[in-house]
C-alpha cells in the first residue's frame with residue numbers, strides 16, 4: 001500500500017464516506033452572501049481609493065497622463081543609472097542619455113538584476129479596496145524576478161480601466177495558470193518589537209504611477225518574450 | 228509521529244516560568260494588545276465580516292468532508308502543470324522525501340520560507356543530520372534560528388526577543404552562517420532589518436533549492452498560494468531552480484474563487500492589514516513548464532498527513548483543521564498572554580496549539596495531556612477566529628478524553644485510550660487547571676461557556692477541573708453572557 005493509498009483510506013474512514021462517488025458536493029452548501037464590493041463607486045472614486053490605500057502602505061503614488069509620463073519617469077529615475085524593463089512596457093520612456101535600459105531576457109541572472117537600480121513595469125490590474133496591484137507575467141511586466149531583486153519598483157497602472165473594486169471582482173479576471181504576484185505596498189516587517197520597517201528583501205521603494213490612459217491592448221503574446 | 232519536544236515540561240511548569248518573567252510578559256502584552264486592537268479596526272471595515280466568516284467555515288468544512296476528492300483533483304492539476312506530488316504519512320516520511328529531493332540536486336544548502344508544517348516535522352534538523360544546511364529567511368525565523376531558540380508566536384515568532392537581544396544575536400552569530408553583521412551594528416529595528424537584508428541577499432542570489440509551505444492549495448487549478456510581508460517568500464519561490472513545498476493536506480480549497488473569501492479574512496485577522504504586502508500564486512511550472520526562466524524548473528509538492536487524518540476522524544475535534552494560522556486567537560488569549568508561546572511545547576502555540584497539538588500528537592505525553600487545560604474557556608478565541616473554530620468546545624471535549632478516556636484514532640487505527648487517573652498526565656493537567664483557574668472570574672466565564680457548549684451541563688468541571696470544583700462551590704452561572712463578562716473584565720470585545 002502506498003502512502004497515498006493509506007492517506008486516502010484514512011480520510012475515507014475518518015469521514016465515513018465510501019471511495020469515489022463522494023462528489024465534490026454541491027457548492028450550494030457554501031453561503032456566498034458576502035458582498036462583491038463594499039461600496040458603489042464611480043471610476044474616479046475607485047481610483048482615489050486605490051491611491052489612498054496604497055499611500056497608507058507607504059507606496060509613493062503619482063498621477064499623470066501619457067503626455068506627462070515621460071517627464072515623471074525622468075524625475076523618478078533621477079538617481080538611477082541602469083533601469084530594468086519588461087519585454088513590452090507599452091509606454092514611451094524618457095530619452096535621458098544617462099539612463100541605460102535593460103530588457104528582461106531569460107539569460108539574466110539574479111546577480112545581474114542585483115546590479116540594476118530600478119525597474120519599470122505595468123500591471124495586470126489593481127484592487128482599490130485593498131490597495132493592491134497584481135502582476136501576471138504579461139509582456140508589460142516580465143518575469144517575477146525583475147520586480148523583486150532591484151531595490152526600486154515603478155509600477156504603471158492605467159486608470160481607470162485597470163482598477164477594480166474588490167478581491168471578488170479581481171479573481172475572475174486573473175488566470176491562475178500564470179504566475180501571479182499581488183503587491184500591496186513595499187516589502188515590510190514588524191518582526192522586531194512590532195515596529196514597522198519598510199524594505200526587507202523586496203524593493204524598498206515602490207512608486208505607483210496612475211496613468212490616465214485607455215485600457216491596455218489585449219495581450220497578443222501571453223508570455224514575456226525571450227529576446 | 229510528530230516530533231514532540233521530548234523532555235518538554237508540562238504546560239503548567241513551562242507557563243510558570245514565563246509568568247515569572249516580567250520582561251517577557253510585558254513584551255507579549257504589548258504585542259498581543261497592539262495587534263488585537265488593529266485587527267478589530269481592520270475587521271470592522273468590512274460590513275460583511277460575519278458572512279465571510281461563515282463562508283470560510285463552510286468552504287473548509289465542505290473540503291474536509293470530501294478531502295480525498297479534492298486532494299486527488301489537486302494532484303492531477305499540479306501534475307498536469309509540470310509539478311510532482313508526493314504523499315507523506317508522517318514526519319519521518321516527509322523528511323525523507325525532502326532530504327532525497329535535495330540530495331538529488333547535489334546541493335548542500337536550501338533557503339526556507341517560514342512554514343509551520345516544516346517546523347512541525349522538524350525538517351531543519353533532519354536536513355542537518357543529512358549534511359544539508361537549511362537557512363530560514365523570514366526575519367523573525369532568522370532571529371530564532373541564529374539564537375538557537377524556538378518560535379513563540381505564529382505571526383511574530385521572535386516576539387519574546389527585544390531589540391538589544393536581537394542585535395547581540397546578529398553580532399555573535401551571523402558570521403558563523405554567512406555574511407557577518409556590520410561591526411557597529413546598533414539596535415534600531417531599521418538597522419537590524421538592513422543587516423538581515425544583506426546577510427540573506429547573498430544566500431538568495433546563490434540558492435539553487437528552496438523549501439516552502441503554503442497558505443492555500445487550489446484543487447481545481449493546482450495553484451499554490453503564499454502570503455507574506457518581507458519578500459523573502461518571493462525570493463525563495465521564484466529564484467531557485469528547485470522548489471519543494473511541504474503542505475498539510477487540510478490546506479486545500481476546492482476552487483480558485485474560494486480565495487476571494489480567505490484573501491479578505493486572512494490578512495485582516497493576521498497582520499490586521501487590508502492586504503499583506505506580497506502574495507505569490509503559482510501553478511506547477513507555469514504556462515511554459517519552466518522554459519521561460521520565470522521561477523523554478525522543478526516543483527515538488529509534499530502532501531503531509533502527520534496526524535491530520537486522525538484529527539479528521541474526531542467529529543468534534545476535526546474543526547481544528549479549518550485553521551488558516553492567522554494567530555488572531557493567540558492575541559486575544561488571556562492564558563497565552565500570561566504563559567507565552569514556549570509553554571505550549573509545540574510549533575503551534577496559544578488556543579489553536581492547545582487543541583491542535585494533542586490531536587496531531589495524541590495525549591500520551593505530559594505536555595500534550597495538559598494542553599487542553601491551558602485555557603479559561605473564556606471564548607475570546609472563538610469570537611475572533613475567521614473560520615469560526617469553536618476552540619472551547621474542542622478543549623472541553625479533549626479534557627473529557629484525557630480524564631475519562633475513550634475512542635480515538637491514532638495512526639489511522641481506532642483505539643480506546645484509558646482514563647488518565649493517577650497518571651502523571653492527569654497530575655500535570657490538574658496543575659494546569661489550578662494555575663489558570665486561580666481567578667474566580669475566569670472560571671465563571673468558563674462555566675458560562677460550558678453551559679453554552681451543548682453536550683455538557685456539568686455540576687462539576689469535567690476531568691481534572693473536577694478536582695478544583697470538588698472543593699469549591701461552583702459560582703452560579705451569571706446572567707450576563709461571557710461576551711459581556713469579557714467586556715467588563717478585559718475591555719472592548721473583539
Ligand code: SF4
Pocket residue numbers: 496549550551552553554555556557579608611612613614615616
Ligand atoms: S484557530 Fe482560528 S483564530 Fe486561531 S490561528 Fe487558526 S484560524 Fe486563526
